[in-house]
Amino acid sequence: MGEVRLMKGNEALAEAAIRAGVDAYFGYPITPQSEVIEYLSREATKRTGMLVLQAESEIGAINMIYGAAGCGKKAMSTSSSPGISLMQEGLSYIASAELPCLVANINRGGPGLGTIQPAQGDYFQAVKGGGHGDYRLLVLAPYNVQEMADFVKLGFELAFKYRNPVMILADGALGQMMEKVELPPQEPRVHIEYPWATTGKPKDGPRRVITSLHIEPEKMEEINLRLQAKYKKMEEEEVRYQAKNLEDAEYIFTAFGLVSRIALKAMDLGRQKGYKIGWIRPITLFPFPKKIFAEVSEKVKGILDVEMNSGQMVEDVKLAVCGNTRVEFYGRMGGVIPTPDEILAYFEKMFIKGE
Amino acid sequence: MTHESVFSGFGGQGVLTMGMILGYAAIFEGKEVTWMPSYGPEMRGGTANCITIVSDEMISSPIISKFDTVVALNQPSIDKFEKAVKPGGNFIYDTTTTLRHPTRQDINIYNLPAGDITVELKNTKVLNMVMLGAFLKITNVVKIESIWKGLEAMLPERYHKLIPLNQEAFMRGYNTVTAYKPVLV
Amino acid sequence: MEPENVDVMVEDIVTPENLVYRKPSTLIDVEFHYCPGCGHSTVHKIFMEVVEEMGIQNDMIGVAPVGCSVFAYHYLDVDMQQAPHGRACAVATGIKRMLPDKYVFTYQGDGDLAAIGGNETLHAANRGENILVIFINNAIYGMTSGQMAPTTIEGMVTTTSPYGREVKTMGYPLKFGELIAPLPGVAYVTRQSVHTVQNVRRAKKALQRALEYQKMGLGFCLVEIVSNCPSNWKMTPIESNKYVQNVLIPFYPLGDIKVPEVKK
Numbered sequence: 001m002g003e004v005r006l007m008k009g010n011e012a013l014a015e016a017a018i019r020a021g022v023d024a025y026f027g028y029p030i031t032p033q034s035e036v037i038e039y040l041s042r043e044a045t046k047r048t049g050m051l052v053l054q055a056e057s058e059i060g061a062i063n064m065i066y067g068a069a070g071c072g073k074k075a076m077s078t079s080s081s082p083g084i085s086l087m088q089e090g091l092s093y094i095a096s097a098e099l100p101c102l103v104a105n106i107n108r109g110g111p112g113l114g115t116i117q118p119a120q121g122d123y124f125q126a127v128k129g130g131g132h133g134d135y136r137l138l139v140l141a142p143y144n145v146q147e148m149a150d151f152v153k154l155g156f157e158l159a160f161k162y163r164n165p166v167m168i169l170a171d172g173a174l175g176q177m178m179e180k181v182e183l184p185p186q187e188p189r190v191h192i193e194y195p196w197a198t199t200g201k202p203k204d205g206p207r208r209v210i211t212s213l214h215i216e217p218e219k220m221e222e223i224n225l226r227l228q229a230k231y232k233k234m235e236e237e238e239v240r241y242q243a244k245n246l247e248d249a250e251y252i253f254t255a256f257g258l259v260s261r262i263a264l265k266a267m268d269l270g271r272q273k274g275y276k277i278g279w280i281r282p283i284t285l286f287p288f289p290k291k292i293f294a295e296v297s298e299k300v301k302g303i304l305d306v307e308m309n310s311g312q313m314v315e316d317v318k319l320a321v322c323g324n325t326r327v328e329f330y331g332r333m334g335g336v337i338p339t340p341d342e343i344l345a346y347f348e349k350m351f352i353k354g355e
Numbered sequence: 356m357t358h359e360s361v362f363s364g365f366g367g368q369g370v371l372t373m374g375m376i377l378g379y380a381a382i383f384e385g386k387e388v389t390w391m392p393s394y395g396p397e398m399r400g401g402t403a404n405c406i407t408i409v410s411d412e413m414i415s416s417p418i419i420s421k422f423d424t425v426v427a428l429n430q431p432s433i434d435k436f437e438k439a440v441k442p443g444g445n446f447i448y449d450t451t452t453t454l455r456h457p458t459r460q461d462i463n464i465y466n467l468p469a470g471d472i473t474v475e476l477k478n479t480k481v482l483n484m485v486m487l488g489a490f491l492k493i494t495n496v497v498k499i500e501s502i503w504k505g506l507e508a509m510l511p512e513r514y515h516k517l518i519p520l521n522q523e524a525f526m527r528g529y530n531t532v533t534a535y536k537p538v539l540v
Numbered sequence: 541m542e543p544e545n546v547d548v549m550v551e552d553i554v555t556p557e558n559l560v561y562r563k564p565s566t567l568i569d570v571e572f573h574y575c576p577g578c579g580h581s582t583v584h585k586i587f588m589e590v591v592e593e594m595g596i597q598n599d600m601i602g603v604a605p606v607g608c609s610v611f612a613y614h615y616l617d618v619d620m621q622q623a624p625h626g627r628a629c630a631v632a633t634g635i636k637r638m639l640p641d642k643y644v645f646t647y648q649g650d651g652d653l654a655a656i657g658g659n660e661t662l663h664a665a666n667r668g669e670n671i672l673v674i675f676i677n678n679a680i681y682g683m684t685s686g687q688m689a690p691t692t693i694e695g696m697v698t699t700t701s702p703y704g705r706e707v708k709t710m711g712y713p714l715k716f717g718e719l720i721a722p723l724p725g726v727a728y729v730t731r732q733s734v735h736t737v738q739n740v741r742r743a744k745k746a747l748q749r750a751l752e753y754q755k756m757g758l759g760f761c762l763v764e765i766v767s768n769c770p771s772n773w774k775m776t777p778i779e780s781n782k783y784v785q786n787v788l789i790p791f792y793p794l795g796d797i798k799v800p801e802v803k804k
Contacts, residue, residue: 006379066631177391
């Protein structure tokens with residue numbers, strides 16, 4: 001067993017970045033995730049030589065990542081909703097130029113300056129592209145502090161495997177709360193020469209150019225087709241989810257991130273009352289675990305999707321079940337976290353009393 | 356078993372540390388724990404609190420609004436959290452600077468002159484340990500030995516010489532806390 | 541005439557004894573997309589001459605902007621990244637911090653550097669990022685066809701200041717070099733031009749000095765080139781060079797604005 005500590009999600013993510021041998025962190029303070037840059041400023045450089053740079057803005061930060069990632073380095077940032085909005089331009093360029101990087105969004109309530117309390121209102125932004133053009137981020141949704149740490153290494157593995165930006169979509173509570181976390185071992189920082197990376201023109205080969213500009217429509221379409229093929233491959237190979245009690249389930253509760261824990265508790269309470277409820281938690285939000293929803297939709301009476309937003313992931317659930325079963329939504333917004341009792345009451349109102 | 360508590364007081368009184376020591380103690384006993392601080396502008400103006408949940412099973416939400424036990428280290432916390440105790444739950448507070456005492460009839464109320472005890476101990480910084488001792492006496496959420504381990508894990512090595520003082524403060528709170536019956540007006 | 545014969549004739553003529561002019565090997569041998577008479581081509585050439593002479597082609601990473609020189613990487617035979625509009629100095633920061641031993645430069649126009657990218661440029665300068673910024677100031681937006689730039693001078697006609705830039709409503713032309721020169725992180729700021737042979741030589745020297753300062757780790761270097769835009773100024777190349785001389789340079793005087801003290 002690795003070293004066990006009681007840590008905030010933000011700190012666990014930062015510590016995991018140091019231990020994953022990340023080369024550079026560029027960021028700008030914003031509540032509720034400033035602990036990441038504070039922790040790294042304190043710990044990272046002296047331990048691994050990792051670069052930690054407070055940028056002039058999130059726009060600056062994401063473009064520094066572009067430059068560092070273009071050199072084949074492991075570069076990352078973290079921010080919260082308004083800051084992530086500022087990064088959308090850069091993420092679109094990074095996706096198009098096919099560079100690897102990791103960005104975590106510790107989602108707070110919006111729109112606008114909103115609130116600093118936890119929310120999931122950035123699901124669409126994270127999962128459907130966010131910036132301009134046809135592109136996707138690979139999106140991981142942790143549900144506890146352990147996964148806040150674990151998804152850093154996984155995120156970089158996926159980012160380099162696909163040469164695509166990866167986003168960890170968490171929320172303010174996961175960032176601020178402390179839980180038990182088992183830390184991974186320290187890995188060394190290693191420099192790998194990638195053929196695509198700009199590290200100085202090779203003496204025996206052509207120069208490398210990292211760009212997202214392709215004026216000729218045919219060429220740009222070709223780039224788009226390549227990106228789409230990559231996203232298709234992600235959909236085939238990278239879907240991750242967790243499920244419980246599907247065997248005898250007549251109903252399904254589904255939610256991502258922190259809310260999935262609350263939905264799990266609601267399922268337990270429901271089972272105590274005799275309702276046969278199962279539970280599905282998407283871990284990758286893109287690629288979305290369509291298949292499992294399609295499968296269960298053939299046999300359950302209904303699905304209740306719970307989110308801390310006005311109903312965003314529920315659209316993907318509906319697309320996946322394709323009208324095969326009834327899908328209802330329960331959500332809270334603005335930083336309010338739903339309770340297990342609330343969820344169960346809504347379930348009874350929609351599915352049981354109506355029967 | 357799940358125990359949902361909140362520790363509340365002025366910033367600098369060490370309320371966040373109370374939750375962390377309890378959290379570490381729970382981890383050493385193989386329990387699940389979540390610790391959630393107040394953050395952002397809520398902290399400005401002096402009050403701070405942390406919700407600490409200890410459980411034998413996976414904890415769903417780290418943010419809740421009703422508690423099994425409230426520990427209040429100052430008057431604003433007494434005023435804010437009295438109504439947040441579940442019926443039948445516990446409310447523990449320091450009487451030293453209290454002008455308005457809690458009045459609810461449907462909860463168990465306990466108090467102790469924690470501030471006075473720290474004066475006797477010649478170190479007002481251990482107020483949080485006195486109150487944590489009182490908390491453990493009432494709730495028995497973890498073993499005292501686990502608290503000692505939690506204290507060791509929380510305190511940087513250079514402060515380990517202060518462990519005996521913290522233990523003394525904790526035991527004074529543990530042994531001093533008494534039940535309080537609100538007087539019906 | 542048969543093409544083979546032409547080849548033979550060229551080889552006959554271009555011999556080491558006869559060679560008086562050639563493109564540097566560091567400049568890719570393709571036709572520029574720049575308009576005839578535009579200063580970009582000249583700056584590309586002299587910069588690549590410096591790179592060739594210093595022998596640093598394999599130790600250099602450049603950042604192309606958005607603007608007329610967005611395709612700089614079609615010509616400059618070094619590793620290049622193309623940055624989002626205005627973000628070149630942030631991208632260059634990421635590169636230089638990862639590869640501090642390499643020469644890192646950005647190549648930016650006035651809109652990219654001083655308008656949309658003003659903040660990124662200012663803060664890279666203030667952090668003293670050890671990079672070279674080549675700043676082509678032609679007082680107009682070239683790629684998007686002649687709109688007003690932050691450096692458009694008072695009274696100058698553009699498509700978005702069709703009656704001439706009126707400073708009361710449109711603001712004043714921005715002298716970015718003078719703006720950042722006082723910052724301690726900034727090592728070298730100079731303003732040059734390429735509208736005469738003599739100025740081309742001076743500009744080339746300035747680019748070389750800036751790269752030498754980068755090697756010494758002195759900090760942020762800005763080489764501004766006051767240049768022309770015959771197409772959008774609606775002038776012939778010769779007229780545009782005269783405009784540089786008679787109108788722009790009086791407002792943007794040439795010469796060093798800040799020079800580092802170098803210990804010999």
